[in-house]
Amino acid sequence: MSYQPGRMGIAEGIGLTFMVMLPRVFLTSPADTIAAIRNIAWLAPLLNWLIALPMFYLLAWVMARHRGDLYAVSERLLGRAGAWLLAIFYATLFILDAAALLRQFAENTLLTALPATEFRIVIFWYILFAVVLVYFGIEGIARACYLLMPFVVGGVAAVILLLTPFYDAYHLVPWQGTGLLSAFQRGLALVGINIGGLLLFVLAPQFQSPATLRTALVYGGGLSAVLRTLVILCFILAFGVAQGMEKTLPFFEMSRLVYLSRYIQRIEALFIVLWVITGLLAIAINLYAALQLIARPLNLPSLRPLVPVIAIVIVNIAVIPPDLNTVVEAGNNLDPLLSAGMIGGPLLLAVAEFVKRRRKRP
Amino acid sequence: MIRLTALVCLLAALLTLGCNGSHETDEVSFVITIGVDAAPDGQLNVTYRLSKPAMVRGEAGGEGGGGKSGAEPSTIITITAPSLAVARDLLNAQVARVPNLSHVKVIVIGEELARRGVGEVVGPLLRFREFRGSMFVHVADNTTAEKVIRTNRPVIESLPARWVEGMMASAGETGYYPRAFLHDFYMPMKAGSGSPYAVMTGLSSSGGEARPAAGQTAGEKTDEFLSGGVPVRSGNPVLLIGTALFRGDKMVGKLTSEETRMFLILTGEFRRGFLTIQDPLQPASVVDIHLRLGRKPKIAATVADGRPVIDIDVMLEGEISAISSGVNYEARAYNQLLEEQISAIIRQDLEKTIRYMQQVGSDPANLGKYVRTQFRTYGEYRDFDFESRFPSAVVNVKVTTQIRRTGLMRITSPIRGPE
Numbered sequence: 192m193s194y195q196p197g198r199m200g201i202a203e204g205i206g207l208t209f210m211v212m213l214p215r216v217f218l219t220s221p222a223d224t225i226a227a228i229r230n231i232a233w234l235a236p237l238l239n240w241l242i243a244l245p246m247f248y249l250l251a252w253v254m255a256r257h258r259g260d261l262y263a264v265s266e267r268l269l270g271r272a273g274a275w276l277l278a279i280f281y282a283t284l285f286i287l288d289a290a291a292l293l294r295q296f297a298e299n300t301l302l303t304a305l306p307a308t309e310f311r312i313v314i315f316w317y318i319l320f321a322v323v324l325v326y327f328g329i330e331g332i333a334r335a336c337y338l339l340m341p342f343v344v345g346g347v348a349a350v351i352l353l354l355t356p357f358y359d360a361y362h363l364v365p366w367q368g369t370g371l372l373s374a375f376q377r378g379l380a381l382v383g384i385n386i387g388g389l390l391l392f393v394l395a396p397q398f399q400s401p402a403t404l405r406t407a408l409v410y411g412g413g414l415s416a417v418l419r420t421l422v423i424l425c426f427i428l429a430f431g432v433a434q435g436m437e438k439t440l441p442f443f444e445m446s447r448l449v450y451l452s453r454y455i456q457r458i459e460a461l462f463i464v465l466w467v468i469t470g471l472l473a474i475a476i477n478l479y480a481a482l483q484l485i486a487r488p489l490n491l492p493s494l495r496p497l498v499p500v501i502a503i504v505i506v507n508i509a510v511i512p513p514d515l516n517t518v519v520e521a522g523n524n525l526d527p528l529l530s531a532g533m534i535g536g537p538l539l540l541a542v543a544e545f546v547k548r549r550r551k552r553p
Numbered sequence: 554m555i556r557l558t559a560l561v562c563l564l565a566a567l568l569t570l571g572c573n574g575s576h577e578t579d580e581v582s583f584v585i586t587i588g589v590d591a592a593p594d595g596q597l598n599v600t601y602r603l604s605k606p607a608m609v610r611g612e613a614g615g616e617g618g619g620g621k622s623g624a625e626p627s628t629i630i631t632i633t634a635p636s637l638a639v640a641r642d643l644l645n646a647q648v649a650r651v652p653n654l655s656h657v658k659v660i661v662i663g664e665e666l667a668r669r670g671v672g673e674v675v676g677p678l679l680r681f682r683e684f685r686g687s688m689f690v691h692v693a694d695n696t697t698a699e700k701v702i703r704t705n706r707p708v709i710e711s712l713p714a715r716w717v718e719g720m721m722a723s724a725g726e727t728g729y730y731p732r733a734f735l736h737d738f739y740m741p742m743k744a745g746s747g748s749p750y751a752v753m754t755g756l757s758s759s760g761g762e763a764r765p766a767a768g769q770t771a772g773e774k775t776d777e778f779l780s781g782g783v784p785v786r787s788g789n790p791v792l793l794i795g796t797a798l799f800r801g802d803k804m805v806g807k808l809t810s811e812e813t814r815m816f817l818i819l820t821g822e823f824r825r826g827f828l829t830i831q832d833p834l835q836p837a838s839v840v841d842i843h844l845r846l847g848r849k850p851k852i853a854a855t856v857a858d859g860r861p862v863i864d865i866d867v868m869l870e871g872e873i874s875a876i877s878s879g880v881n882y883e884a885r886a887y888n889q890l891l892e893e894q895i896s897a898i899i900r901q902d903l904e905k906t907i908r909y910m911q912q913v914g915s916d917p918a919n920l921g922k923y924v925r926t927q928f929r930t931y932g933e934y935r936d937f938d939f940e941s942r943f944p945s946a947v948v949n950v951k952v953t954t955q956i957r958r959t960g961l962m963r964i965t966s967p968i969r970g971p972e
Contacts, residue, residue, distance in 0.1 A: 229931040303682060319565075359922070361925060362922075365930050365933065365934050369932065433740075433744045434740050434744065437743070449687070452722065456687055
């Protein structure tokens with residue numbers, strides 16, 4: 192397998208962006224956001240998306256002026272050492288993100304579906320399937336993501352609609368929560384959860400043009416942000432703030448609460464499959480992004496020999512935290528680093544491009 | 554290589570998925586009702602009603618199902634333990650199957666324990682994966698949960714689980730008891746407004762003699778009951794009637810059947826029910842009205858001099874279902890008399906119910922949530938501390954009634970007889 196992944200278009204870009212930005216909504220993140228900013232928590236995903244979007248546009252602007260992928264453009268603007276540093280920094284972020292997702296999804300599978308199963312077995316299967324997906328290549332992953340999108344959107348929409356009898360709009364007031372400023376700060380702090388969108392720039396030559404990248408990011412990332420917003424909004428409507436921030440798995444709790452009649456209840460098992468598949472794909476995408484960012488500076492002809500090595504690194508990082516709360520805390524501690532990557536990288540390249548252009552002028 | 558990988562994955566998926574930690578259905582015992590009572594030394598008496606699958610199959614299959622007619626579809630076991638978790642483990646010491654709580658329909662709490670506080674019982678329920686927020690919560694009225702569970706003999710439904718679901722599904726037919734989920738019970742325990750509430754379940758002990766729990770409102774002919782006073786002579790001695798009110802995690806009061814209707818009117822969940830009133834023109838006779846909410850009540854709140862002021866506007870719709878006097882209430886001129894009488898009765902009942910809620914400091918209708926709109930931030934509302942101000946809140950009630958239909962008769966002709 193070459194690190195040249197083939198040709199992809201808007202559909203694949205939308206699928207990748209959507210699937211890599213969504214999975215945190217199935218984890219503890221919504222409850223954490225409610226604990227931080229209370230009633231206005233639903234606004235945070237929209238805010239972090241609105242902050243991330245200009246960064247993507249900035250990067251697309253830089254990429255439009257050079258040929259090649261993110262590494263090639265970085266090399267041209269920052270020099271070889273700068274490009275190496277940037278690639279290693281982003282590879283580290285993708286590895287850490289994959290490790291955080293792997294551990295949380297494995298723990299949550301134990302917590303909800305397979306309580307009597309050994310943790311090692313669950314984490315083994317997660318990483319094995321991520322490795323198999325990466326072996327099949329990013330094109331296959333991207334198309335799988337695009338094909339699965341309607342099911343994921345439909346599943347989330349079904350839970351949201353089935354919970355309607357439990358909604359109380361007064362749970363959203365006092366509407367400012369802990370205040371508008373803290374809502375903005377939270378949105379800024381969580382901007383890093385959109386970092387998966389950078390994968391499209393890592394694979395830029397395969398997406399034909401910067402316009403394709405922009406379209407894929409706007410639709411894929413936008414849809415993901417809208418779904419994240421709706422899930423948090425409906426979670427608050429059904430559970431309120433005080434109970435909402437207690438929950439480990441908000442989306443699972445939402446699906447568990449569905450009760451329309453004696454015939455339509457206890458349907459959470461249907462939706463476990465939904466978030467397990469989303470989690471698997473997101474871990475595979477992060478793994479692929481990390482491999483690509485390692486292989487490019489080293490100029491490796493193929494990614495395959497690296498796949499098991501990086502997968503083992505990811506598993507080893509994932510099993511470091513002793514318990515689920517530490518995992519969630521570690522995930523929260525990772526957010527500022529991801530946000531720095533989300534904002535810092537595009538800004539750095541844009542400034543370098545700007546300076547270079549000014550120097551070129553007579 | 555890809556074919557080999559695909560084959561290995563396929564075989565692994567077929568051979569391993571779903572097998573880890575699984576139980577065959579005949580290794581599992583499903584609990585359908587849990588009763589919790591206070592026991593000496595801080596212990597709990599936990600009563601389980603377990604489904605007996607072979608008997609259930611017989612019931613469902615009817616004559617051709619091969620079941621054992623006359624056999625009980627469930628069995629009841631009571632265990633004394635310091636917590637629900639220990640009780641579940643001790644249950645496994647007696648039952649040759651793995652107890653599974655994921656099909657529990659209802660948790661019944663004894664009144665003594667409810668008055669002592671249920672925080673330690675309810676908290677773990679929402680943490681453990683086998684329980685759901687969609688379980689129902691009942692409080693045993695003036696008795697123990699164990700007694701209610703052991704005495705319960707559904708007369709139409711032979712499966713106790715179906716009885717619970719059927720009772721809860723039909724709660725809206727009368728408005729005499731609410732449909733209280735564990736989710737609805739737990740949420741106000743933590744939120745900044747509202748109070749937990751549960752369905753009152755109890756045993757009819759009046760021997761067929763009516764023992765109303767409260768006097769009738771002027772102009773009304775419907776008695777107010779709690780379970781002990783309902784004039785039931787036969788059938789299932791276990792009744793669902795009334796509402797248990799909580800403040801924090803402690804039970805502080807009870808709403809009668811009529812007060813429960815008022816509480817449901819306030820929450821907008823009153824679907825329908827009959828109201829028997831005194832005939833406005835011939836007080837010795839009665840008129841039956843089938844009532845429903847015309848729309849959700851309009852409730853607005855403000856804060857004046859640190860006191861919450863809550864304005865409630867209720868709109869009811871009615872259908873005449875019986876006129877015993879023969880007065881032509883179908884005519885608009887008489888019709889208005891009925892509407893005014895109904896509005897006056899419901900207003901008095903609402904005011905009485907709200908006064909009682911304020912007196913015991915419990916806000917099951919969550920009137921506090923309307924006050925939240927007066928604040929910008931969560932902190933400001935928490936500092937206001939609605940719960941402590943609720944007893945002194947000013948509540949203004951306005952009720953209007955519209956008789957929409959007169960049943961299947963458009964005019965009442967007088968009964969012919971000697972002048």
